[in-house]
Amino acid sequence: MINELLKDAEKRMKKAVEVLKGEFAGLRTGRASTVLVEDIKVDYYGSMMTIKQVAQISVPEANQIVIQPWDVSVIPNIEKAIRNSDLGAQPQRDGNVIRIILPPLTEERRRELVKKAGKFAEQARIAIRNVRHEIMKELDKLKKEGGYSEDDIKRAKDELQKITDRFIKEVDNLLEKKEEEILTI
Incomplete structure (x- = not known):
C-alpha cells in the first residue's frame, strides 16, 4: 500500500511538470513556434x-x-482570436492564409514573460506540494488504522519528501532555462 501511494505521488508530480512544460512551450521567446497559436x-x-x-500551422521563417x-470562411474569426490573445503580434491576411510576423521582443515584454x-x-x-500533502494524510491514515509500523510510515514520509524535492528541483531548473531563453536577445 505504501509503495502504491509513493508511485501515485510520483506519477501525479510528473504530470504537474508535464503541464508546466506545456505552459512554457506556449511562452514566446523571440522565435516563432506553432505552439504559440495552436491552442488559441x-x-x-x-x-x-x-x-x-x-x-x-507552419513556421517558414524564424520570426513568422x-x-x-x-475553410477560408473562418479566416476573419482566426484573425479576431489572434488579436484578442496575448500573443503581442498582429495577424495579416495574405490571400487564403494568415501570416503573423513576430516583432523582436522589447525588454519590457521580456520581463513580463519572465514573470x-x-x-x-x-x-x-x-501542485507538487498539494500532492505531497494528500499522500502525507493517506500515510497518517494508514498509521492510525494499524498494520504499518511507525518506522515504515517515517521511511515512507522521508521517501515522499525526496520525491517532492526532486520534482521541485526539476521545476526550478526548467524555470531557469526558460528565463535564460526569454532574456537571450
Whole structure:
C-alpha cells in the first residue's frame, strides 16, 4: 500500500511538470513556434475550437507563423482570436492564409514573460506540494488504522519528501532555462 501511494505521488508530480512544460512551450521567446497559436480558441460555426483543429500551422521563417485554414470562411474569426490573445503580434491576411510576423521582443515584454514563467512555475510547485500533502494524510491514515509500523510510515514520509524535492528541483531548473531563453536577445 505504501509503495502504491509513493508511485501515485510520483506519477501525479510528473504530470504537474508535464503541464508546466506545456505552459512554457506556449511562452514566446523571440522565435516563432506553432505552439504559440495552436491552442488559441476560434469560433467555428458556433462552437469553440483551437486553431490547430481548423487550420494547418507552419513556421517558414524564424520570426513568422503561417496559418492556412481548411475553410477560408473562418479566416476573419482566426484573425479576431489572434488579436484578442496575448500573443503581442498582429495577424495579416495574405490571400487564403494568415501570416503573423513576430516583432523582436522589447525588454519590457521580456520581463513580463519572465514573470509569467515564474507564475507558471509557482503553480507547478503548488501542485507538487498539494500532492505531497494528500499522500502525507493517506500515510497518517494508514498509521492510525494499524498494520504499518511507525518506522515504515517515517521511511515512507522521508521517501515522499525526496520525491517532492526532486520534482521541485526539476521545476526550478526548467524555470531557469526558460528565463535564460526569454532574456537571450
